[in-house]
Amino acid sequence: MKKKILLSTVIILVLIVAILLFKKFSTNKEVIKILETAKVKRGDIQEIIDATAIVKTQVNAYVKVGARATGKIQKMNVDVGDYVKKGQLIAVIDQRELKKEVDRLQAELNRARANLKEIEKVYPLKIKEAEENLKKAKANFEYALWNFKREKELLKREFTTRQDYEKADMNLKTAKADLDFAKASLNRLKEEYKVKLKEAESNLEAVKESLEKAKIKLSYTEIYSPIDGIVANITAREGETVVAGLQVANLITILNPDRLEVRIYVDETDIGKVKEKQKVI
Structure with a gap:
C-alpha cells in the first residue's frame, strides 16, 4: 500500500515538473527579426579567380633624367611615387x-x-x-x-x-x-x-x-620631365650639390606606366575559366 502511494506521488511530481517545463519553453519562444527584404530577380553570377601576379618593366620603361649644370639643388618639386607630366618642372639648380x-x-x-x-x-x-x-x-x-x-x-x-x-x-x-x-x-x-x-x-x-x-x-639649371610617368628614384635631394658629368645620367628616374606588363600565374584548375579580354582587377 505504501509503495503504491509513493509511486503515485512520484508520478504526480514528474507531471508537475513536465508541465512547468512545457510552460517555460512555450512562453519564451524566440521571435525571428527581419533585417532586410529584397525582390527576387535574375542577375549575373560573378566568379573571381585569385591568382599570383608579377609586374615587370618592358624595354625603355625607365627614363633617367640627368643634370647638365653644376651646383646646389635649390628646389626639388617631386618625390618618389609622385606622378609627373611631360614638361613639368621637377628640379631647379642654383641659378x-x-x-x-x-x-x-x-x-x-x-x-x-x-x-x-x-x-x-x-x-x-x-x-x-x-x-x-x-x-x-x-x-x-x-x-x-x-x-x-x-x-x-x-x-x-x-x-x-x-x-x-x-x-x-x-x-x-x-x-x-x-x-x-x-x-x-x-x-x-x-x-x-x-x-x-x-x-x-x-x-x-x-x-x-x-x-x-x-x-x-x-x-x-631647370630640369623638366621628358615624359608622363611616375618618379621611381631620386639620387640627390634639395640642398645637396650635383656635379655635371658625375650625376648626369640618373639624378631623377621616371617610370613610364605604359611600359609595364603583368604576368599572372593561374592555377590549372581555373585555366578553363580564363578567356581573352577578361577584366583583371
Whole structure:
C-alpha cells in the first residue's frame, strides 16, 4: 500500500515538473527579426579567380633624367611615387651666378646695339659734311687756278704786278692743299666708317652668341620631365650639390606606366575559366 502511494506521488511530481517545463519553453519562444527584404530577380553570377601576379618593366620603361649644370639643388618639386607630366618642372639648380652673367651680357648687348646705332647715325652725317667740304674745296681750287692763270697772263702783258701774281700762286697752292686734305678726310671717314661698322657688327654678334650660350647654361639649371610617368628614384635631394658629368645620367628616374606588363600565374584548375579580354582587377 505504501509503495503504491509513493509511486503515485512520484508520478504526480514528474507531471508537475513536465508541465512547468512545457510552460517555460512555450512562453519564451524566440521571435525571428527581419533585417532586410529584397525582390527576387535574375542577375549575373560573378566568379573571381585569385591568382599570383608579377609586374615587370618592358624595354625603355625607365627614363633617367640627368643634370647638365653644376651646383646646389635649390628646389626639388617631386618625390618618389609622385606622378609627373611631360614638361613639368621637377628640379631647379642654383641659378644666381648664371643669372648675373645673363644680366651682364644683356646689358653689354644693349650697349653694343646702341654703339652700332650711333655709328650708323653719326658717320653718314660726317661723310656728308666731308663731301660738302670737298665740293667747296674743289670750287675754291678751280677759282684759284683760274685766277692764277689770269694773273700769269696779265703779268706777261704787264697788266698786273708780280706781287698779285705771287699772291694768286700762293692762293692756288693753298686751295690745292685744302682740296687734297678734303679728299683725304673724305676717304679717311669712309674707310673709318667701314672699319667701325664692321667692328660694331662683329662685337654685337659676339655678345649675342655669348648671351645665347649663357641662356642655354641657365636653362640647364631647370630640369623638366621628358615624359608622363611616375618618379621611381631620386639620387640627390634639395640642398645637396650635383656635379655635371658625375650625376648626369640618373639624378631623377621616371617610370613610364605604359611600359609595364603583368604576368599572372593561374592555377590549372581555373585555366578553363580564363578567356581573352577578361577584366583583371
